Amino acid sequence: MFGKTSRVGRTLQYLALAGYLIFLGFPLVWLLSTAFKPPRELVQLHPSLIPTNPTTQNFVQAFTEQELGRAALNSLQVSLASAVLTVLVAMPASYALARFRSKLGTAALGWVLLSQLFPFVLLIIPIFLILRQVGLANTHAGLVLIYVVWALPFALWMLQGFVRNIPRELEEAASVDGATRLQVLRRVVFPLLAPGIVATALFSFISAWNEFFFALVLVKTPELATLPVALARFVGIEGTARLGPLAAGSLLATLPSLIFFAFMQRRLSSGSLAGAVKG
Amino acid sequence: MTTLAERPDVTRAGRSRRPNRRSDRTAIYLLLLPSLLPILVLSVFPLLRGIYLGFTDARAGRNVDVSFTGLENYRELLGDGLFWNSFKIGLLWALGVTVLQFLLALGLALLLNQQLRFRGVARVLAVVPWAMPPVVVGILWKLVYHPDAGLLNEFFHRIGADGLRTNWLGDFSTALPAVIIVGVWAGMPQTTVVLLAGLQGVARELHEAAAVDGASAWHRFRHVTLPALTPVIVAITSLDFIWNFNSFGLVYVLTAGGPGGKTMLPMLFAYEEAFRYGNYGYAAALGNVMVVIIVALLAVYLRRRMREAN
Structure with missing residues (x-):
């Protein structure tokens, strides 16, 4: 952009970018992969990055057995x-x-x-x-x-x-x-x-969907708990086999915010009012 | 009928010629009231009351007498080893996260400001953690750090470094650093976006002029980019520090303060005091101390920056 960057410099820049992509991306990939893994692959001694037999079972389970449906x-x-x-x-x-x-x-x-x-x-x-x-x-x-x-x-x-x-x-x-x-x-x-x-x-x-602290303190009845609180309680009940539904529920809890960010990026730059008044 | 229908028109015509100041003012207050009232009742008042509670012996339970105790809570805090411990951890956490977050975000923002391939992917990835609820970020990293089924331990196994496998969040020595990394991951996106916006405001002509004069990339960064970016840097690092010092949900999910209090941030400590032991007054006093410390640290930081700028 500014003047010429040497070949070595460029290579270093790409290496750094790769480092960032790994740091930012791999945890996300791991969440996705855990959400789609069948129970047997979750308890495997050496888990794989990509599920060999992907399943949507965890999503079903998260919303039926674990009461995450009501929380949602x-x-x-x-x-x-x-x-x-x-x-x-x-x-x-x-x-x-x-x-x-x-x-x-x-x-x-x-x-x-x-x-x-x-x-x-x-x-x-x-x-x-x-x-x-x-x-x-x-x-x-x-x-x-x-x-x-x-x-x-x-x-x-x-x-x-x-x-x-x-x-x-x-x-x-x-x-x-x-x-x-x-x-x-x-x-x-x-x-x-x-x-x-x-x-x-x-x-x-x-901000209401993501909020945790007020929901944790102000609502005590489990049946009234919001999704973040229900997910946090779910974490308490640990055990490798339950990680699948936990990941699936977390993934679904993120969707609204992702849609919000995608929406905001487009809307805010559209400038739909620019032509209303002429110079 | 006709007179009734006509009258409003007459008054309206009169108003448009000579605006009625008083009715305008009433209208403004009527418009503002629905917003101001709830803010006053449920935000300003509770805050003032919370500050006051810090000087009382308020406890949980109905019909408990609350009496003003002055500085008693603070005397007790001074002698409370758990408080000092939590406080030290809170400072380590807030400073560690803020500094690392800033350095990494600055690097990423500089990279994203270049014409590199995969820049689009990086931009999207850099925003995703920002969109995630803190609780989900906590769960996500719990999966990464999981001793048996975690990504990190599996990675060390694959590269043949089995000796590095450990229970990251459960081990006394690794818990705090592990939690700090999560804080950096969660907060980096917002800082990156803000710094990137700042970078795009740096005048290109200055850079080109410096390049023509033979300044190296480092020199241009040090003497052109950095000075222009300073106001943005000061603003975002200050905000990051406040947010980090007051953060709760992330660490609550990750470790709940454990193991052995190694990640007991002040907010977690206050939460436990208030809602597990019911010591409202003591917890509020802790909150007051946190505000004073934040303000003091920010004042020192901002003054130093100002002096450097002059």
Whole structure:
């Protein structure tokens, strides 16, 4: 890229890249391979990298015998509720933050950064006590509430960026044409905000889906456990033969985030609003 | 009917000519309220209360009297060998992971910034660990480190180094390094992406000018790339350090603090104090100490960077 790189230099670069690929890739390959191995290959003295007789048995087993199916449904419920609620709550506020000058915007961003600094122990005990007081400890509703609050500062920041990208001229033009404020919001702002709403909902969905600490502490009934907690409990029950279903469940637990990342990469670079206002 | 239908139009017309400041302000607060209220009640308030709990003798259980004990918890912490041990481990973990993560991520970002083949594969692979839930990362590495069915021990067997086979997460001497490597693997992607974005912002003209002047690759890196990248480096390493020091799920799944407390990070220690032994006040005090230490370390780091920059 910058000037010429010598042949030796190039070789070293490729060697380094190969090192990175092995470090990053092999654990993933191992997870995939374990998920598709039949029980006999899992207890083999010297396991192979690629399963000789791949099977989908582990996936079936993970979701029937090991109650990971129910945990996945729990996670799905909690994450969907968090995503919908976060967007509903964040939408009006993000519009206000983007369209009106206010110190609250800076405060919200400041809170995002500041809240990173505090270990969850400080938050979890009072939150646990509050939820118990209002009867929401050990319920999905309580967990959803915490997830929404936890996702909100970042969601606000994200969504108000999307609102800012909608040219104010479009709104002004619509109101000059006689549209009421509500009509402007419904006909002009919401349709253009759709990508932002989807992105925010996905962000909130994923942070709820991946979350472990709050779910571990706030939900005690095993039947209500979310997927990460159920997987972590499953680890406790060790034994080589059970590694297959464990790997299969882990693999499925990763899928939503992978889809999210693939989606975000395309959406954020699409720039669908570029042509709305001409120079 | 007609008057009712017309009236809103009149007021609207009046408003658009001379904006009504007060009703605008009320509207803003109404829009902000649904977001602000939950944040205040379930985030700001619990945090303040958590900090306060650190100065009390709060314990688990209903109807337990809580009384203010001042610095008593901290006096107890000072004399608690387990706390010091966990604290030392936490610092080793956070510094080890952050430094290794940064160095490896910088190397990878520099490579990805070159026109190399397989760059696309590497870019995708570099993001995947970021997308994984921490619990899954823990499980994944448990499979790799597994004493009998693990990838690592099998690798050592295949290359004929059976002497290196060990129970990585169960052995006193290897548990912490093994866990640190997992932390690096899990956190490297995000750091790489941020550094890569930073690298792409480094002006190409500067590089070309330096190359024309005969500067070697190392010189260009040292005197052109690094200075331009410094703000990004400072930001991401600071954040990484905070995240690592406060991390919980990964090590909880990998070792749960064992063997023999060798990987008992401060967060795990606090979790056990609070939810196994019910010592809320003591656990909160530990949280307070962690915040103070993080802020102090960051202040020293940021001040040094600032001085270097001037």
